[in-house]
Structures are given as structure tokens and as C-alpha cells.
Amino acid sequence: MSSTAAINGSSHVGVTIPKDQLVGFSDITNQIYRKLVKQGFELTLMVAGMSGLGKSTLINSLFLTDIYSDEYPGPSKRVDKTVSIQSHKVMLVERGVRLSLTLVDTPGFGSSCSFENCWAPIKEYIEKQFEDYLVAETCVHRSHYNPDSRVHCCLYFIRPSGHHLDPWDIEFMQKLQNKVNIIPVIAKADTLTPEECQQFKQNIMQDIRNNGIKIYEFPDPDDGDENSKEIKRLKDRVPFAVAGGTHVAEVNGERKRGRQYPWGFVQVENIKHCDLVALRSMLLSHYMQDLIQTTHNVHCENYRAAKLAAITPDSSKIVKNPVAQMEEDRKKHDAKMKQLEQEMEQVLEKKVKEKTLKLQEKKAELENQHKQSVQAIEAERRELEAKLENYRKEKEAFDYVAREMEQQQLINSMETDSADHRSKTSSGSSFKNLKYWKK
Ligand SMILES: Nc1nc2c(ncn2[C@@H]2O[C@H](COP(=O)(O)OP(=O)(O)OP(=O)(O)O)[C@@H](O)[C@H]2O)c(=O)[nH]1
Numbered sequence: 001m002s003s004t005a006a007i008n009g010s011s012h013v014g015v016t017i018p019k020d021q022l023v024g025f026s027d028i029t030n031q032i033y034r035k036l037v038k039q040g041f042e043l044t045l046m047v048a049g050m051s052g053l054g055k056s057t058l059i060n061s062l063f064l065t066d067i068y069s070d071e072y073p074g075p076s077k078r079v080d081k082t083v084s085i086q087s088h089k090v091m092l093v094e095r096g097v098r099l100s101l102t103l104v105d106t107p108g109f110g111s112s113c114s115f116e117n118c119w120a121p122i123k124e125y126i127e128k129q130f131e132d133y134l135v136a137e138t139c140v141h142r143s144h145y146n147p148d149s150r151v152h153c154c155l156y157f158i159r160p161s162g163h164h165l166d167p168w169d170i171e172f173m174q175k176l177q178n179k180v181n182i183i184p185v186i187a188k189a190d191t192l193t194p195e196e197c198q199q200f201k202q203n204i205m206q207d208i209r210n211n212g213i214k215i216y217e218f219p220d221p222d223d224g225d226e227n228s229k230e231i232k233r234l235k236d237r238v239p240f241a242v243a244g245g246t247h248v249a250e251v252n253g254e255r256k257r258g259r260q261y262p263w264g265f266v267q268v269e270n271i272k273h274c275d276l277v278a279l280r281s282m283l284l285s286h287y288m289q290d291l292i293q294t295t296h297n298v299h300c301e302n303y304r305a306a307k308l309a310a311i312t313p314d315s316s317k318i319v320k321n322p323v324a325q326m327e328e329d330r331k332k333h334d335a336k337m338k339q340l341e342q343e344m345e346q347v348l349e350k351k352v353k354e355k356t357l358k359l360q361e362k363k364a365e366l367e368n369q370h371k372q373s374v375q376a377i378e379a380e381r382r383e384l385e386a387k388l389e390n391y392r393k394e395k396e397a398f399d400y401v402a403r404e405m406e407q408q409q410l411i412n413s414m415e416t417d418s419a420d421h422r423s424k425t426s427s428g429s430s431f432k433n434l435k436y437w438k439k
Pocket residue numbers: 050051052053054055056057058074075076077081082106107108109111187188189190191242243244245259
């Protein structure tokens with residue numbers, strides 16, 4: 001054995017065991033591995049979303065197995081639509097590792113379950129699983145093996161025909177974000193072109209951010225992880241645009257699952273066609289353990305804490321020291337008085353404001369009335385002036401005509417006089433006429 005540096009100055013000494021003298025504890029990883037393999041893993045996956053988006057079809061495609069069969073047809077093939085939440089167990093074995101997979105199929109919104117409060121039965125189901133788990137954990141006689149039916153992940157289906165999230169999508173995710181790991185998926189991705197799909201993904205992520213929705217955040221992979229680049233690329237594909245299909249066809253000599261159309265074959269496991277493989281890889285190969293742990297450490301813990309808080313005795317009902325109680329009462333009283341005072345001040349302030357406003361309105365009204373009467377008087381004055389002017393003009397014209405007529409009369413009388421004179425030949429009368437002219 002060779003001694004190495006002391007750890008943090010304590011009495012512990014780091015010791016590296018030479019390879020040829022192993023004591024055996026390094027085998028613990030194998031022990032854990034063997035135990036886990038023997039024990040197997042449990043994963044519960046839920047699908048939710050609008051009716052007819054391909055939830056059941058996707059489940060079959062995702063796990064390379066027909067979970068729904070002729071005896072147990074998928075909801076889309078049943079005569080009646082799914083009207084209740086149904087869980088279905090399937091044991092998958094891959095390279096000796098067993099995975100007990102529980103699939104929880106939920107009624108699609110808009111069919112048997114309306115859009116309003118579509119989240120409520122699902123939330124109830126998830127909480128019931130937490131409850132069952134906690135009850136089993138706290139039992140005096142715990143059974144050796146308690147199946148874990150807590151929902152580790154909810155694939156939330158978004159319809160591909162809109163431009164944004166629908167109101168029920170937002171409500172569903174907001175109501176369940178603290179209960180379960182939500183992974184949004186765009187359904188029936190084969191109906192979108194790659195450009196449309198990219199744009200739709202951006203819109204959805206924007207909506208998720210704008211509405212403060214917490215979806216399951218795939219943790220960043222360790223830099224030392226040889227797959228870190230690949231995982232980051234897969235992570236960028238959220239929300240996964242998926243297509244489901246159980247039809248098997250031969251493509252370039254290989255059997256592929258997909259959807260057969262008259263114009264071509266959509267390979268659901270081809271990353272160029274949709275994100276199904278990316279989703280499966282993220283769910284099973286990279287983040288299954290994290291999903292299970294987050295469910296246990298975060299969601300179930302939240303549920304437990306909320307439950308405990310609800311049954312903790314009300315602190316106000318605990319009997320206290322009388323002096324402390326009096327002091328507390330006095331403080332409460334003071335606070336109440338202060339609040340009352342503030343409220344009265346607010347009422348007074350409000351009333352003063354209202355009164356001031358009314359006065360201002362009255363003043364404005366009076367000013368307006370005054371302005372209108374001044375304007376009316378001014379208009380009347382202008383009208384009278386105009387009339388006076390007219391009268392003056394008319395009078396002048398009349399005077400002028402009167403003078404004309406007078407002159408005409410004078411001329412006429414003079415002419416008459418001169419005619420008389422000529423006939424009488426009297427020189428004195430011409431002098432008399434001359435006086436008229438001067439006038
Ligand atoms: N174009 C297209 N159609 C799909 C896809 N997946 C399923 N479908 C079709 O959509 C219809 C409904 O599929 P289901 O899997 O029953 O849908 P569901 O969401 O389970 O429906 P409910 O159980 O009513 O909520 C079926 O006709 C499927 O063949 C897909 O990826 N693309």
C-alpha cells in the first residue's frame with residue numbers, strides 16, 4: 001500500500017491500493033449493477049392531450065411492441081372512446097435488463113372529457129399514486145416489494161394544426177407542472193414540412209416561456225460524457241415532433257415501422273422524418289434515471305411536504321405563555337388600529353379627491369356658461385351694430401332722395417315762376433326766386 005496526501009488536513013489519509021493487492025470494495029459497482037439488474041427498473045409513462053392526436057399509436061411505436069392488440073385494442077379502435085384513465089403494464093427485457101413499464105393512457109380532451117378542467121382527473125390520478133406510495137412507505141409492515149406506480153413522465157401531445165399552444169394546453173401544463181415531469185411533443189409530425197415544424201417548435205417554446213410553464217428540463221450532460229454532444233443535439237429538438245405508426249414495410253432491404261401513404265412511406269424511426277428516436281433515446285438511454293429521481297425527490301417530496309403542512313397543528317392554537325400572549329394581542333391590536341387609521345385616511349383622501357373633482361367640474365361648467373353668454377352678447381352687439389349701420393345708410397339714402405326731390409320741386413317752381421314772369425314781365429319776382437336758390 002502507498003500512502004498519499006492527507007485529505008483536508010484531517011486524520012484521513014488517501015490510500016491507493018495497488019492493482020495486484022485488491023481488497024475487493026471496488027467491486028461495489030458490480031454489486032450495485034447486479035442488484036439493479038436483478039431488481040429491474042420501473043418506469044411509468046403517461047400520455048395526455050387532445051383526442052385523436054395519436055397517443056396510443058405512439059406508445060406502440062415508441063417501445064417497439066404492440067401494447068395494444070386485437071384483444072386489447074387501442075382507444076382509437078375501440079367502439080367507445082376512452083372514458084377513464086387506464087394503466088397498462090408491460091415487461092420489456094433488453095440485454096438482460098428488465099424494465100417494468102407502466103403506460104397510463106388518458107382520455108383525450110374534447111371527446112369523453114371536455115376541455116374545461118381537462119387536467120383535473122389526471123392531477124387526481126397522479127396524486128393518488130403519490131398517496132399510495134407514501135402510505136406503503138409508512139406502513140408498519142412494509143411489504144418486501146412495493147410496486148412504484150408514480151408517474152415519472154407525462155408526454156403532453158400538442159396538435160400540429162395550430163400556430164401556437166391552445167388555451168387548454170397552457171392550463172394543463174400549468175396545473176401539472178409541479179406534479180409530474182412534462183415533456184411536450186408535437187403530434188403527427190408527418191403533417192408538417194421541416195420548415196413549418198421548426199417554426200412551430202420555436203412558437204411553442206416561446207409560448208412555454210411567456211406563460212411561465214415549467215416543462216421537464218433535461219439536465220446538461222457532463223462534459224466528460226462521451227455522448228454529451230449527441231445529447232445536446234437531441235435536447236435541442238424539444239418539443240419533440242413525433243409520428244407514430246405500426247405498419248411495417250421493407251425499405252432498402254430493411255424492415256421499418258411507419259405510416260404508408262399513397263405518395264410514400266413515413267419511417268417513424270428515421271430521425272430525418274420525425275423525432276421519435278430522439279425522444280426514445282432521451283427517455284430511456286439518457287434520462288430515465290433522472291426522471292425517476294426527479295419524481296421521487298421533487299414531485300413526490302412536494303406532495304409529502306404539502307400534505308404534512310396541511311396536517312400540522314395550527315400554530316395559533318398552541319397554548320402560549322400568558323405574557324407572550326398579551327404582548328402578541330397588544331401587537332395585533334396596534335396593527336389593527338394602524339390599519340384602521342390607514343383605511344380612514346384613505347377614505348378621507350378619497351372623499352377630498354372626489355369633492356375637489358366635483359368642484360373642478362362645477363367651475364369648468366360655470367366658466368363654460370359664462371363664455372357662452374359672453375359670446376351670445378358679443379354676437380347680439382355685432383348684430384345691432386350691423387342694423388345701426390344699415391339704418392344709417394338707409395337714412396343717408398333717404399336724405400339724399402329728399403334733397404333731390406326738394407331741388408326738383410324748386411327747379412319746377414322756378415320754371416313756373418319764370419314762365420309767369422315772362423307773361424307778366426315783372427322784375428321784382430325774379431329777385432324773390434333767387435332767395436330760394438340760396439336756401
Ligand atoms: N398522420 C398521422 N396520423 C396518426 C399518427 N398517429 C396516429 N395517427 C392516426 O390518428 C388516429 C388516432 O390515433 P390514436 O392513437 O387512437 O389517437 P389517441 O390520441 O390515442 O386518441 P384518443 O384515444 O381518442 O385520445 C388514428 O387514425 C391513427 O392512425 C401520426 O403520427 N400521423
